Amino acid sequence: MARAFVALRGANVSDPDALRGAVRDAEAELEAGLAEQSTYSKAQAAYLLDVSTTTLEQWIAGGLLPVARVVGYKRDRVPARPLLALAAQVKQLRRSGRQRGLLVEALSRLEQEDPGWRAEFERLYGPGLGSGGDDDGEYVSAAPGPDFGPED
Secondary structure, eight states: OHHHHHHHTTTOOOHHHHHHHHHHHEEEHHHHHHHHEEEHHHHHHHHHTTSSSHHHHHHHHTTSSSOOOOTTTTOOEEEHHHHHHHHHHHHHHHTOOOOSHHHHHHHHHHHHOOOOHHHHHHHHHOGGGGGOTTOOOOOOOOOOOOTTTOOO
């Protein structure tokens, strides 16, 4: 992570291409460092998602966030890859002003942006969150529609 910090601090901020390159390099360095940790505790996951542990537990109980048994830990842990991807999406949604339905919308966006996400999603969550009876293999978004407003 220190290399990522140095890459960003040493970037020429007046050169947009150089700055983009430094950010890409720092991101790659950070991802490599984070890859060393394969799971997070529920408290760490809640912190990364910026939600309470109660909210996190509800998401887990509802099947919206996977957990895994890990040898050497007494409690279930949250797999790193989906957690970090979700946390980044949730952060973007919050930045755009969204307050509710964050996890469902983040999952929907991840599935649309990354074809590999669907395979990972099914591996971690199982096929139970599919659209149901029509068995066409498509997920149905649970995100609020465009006409959803504060009065709903």
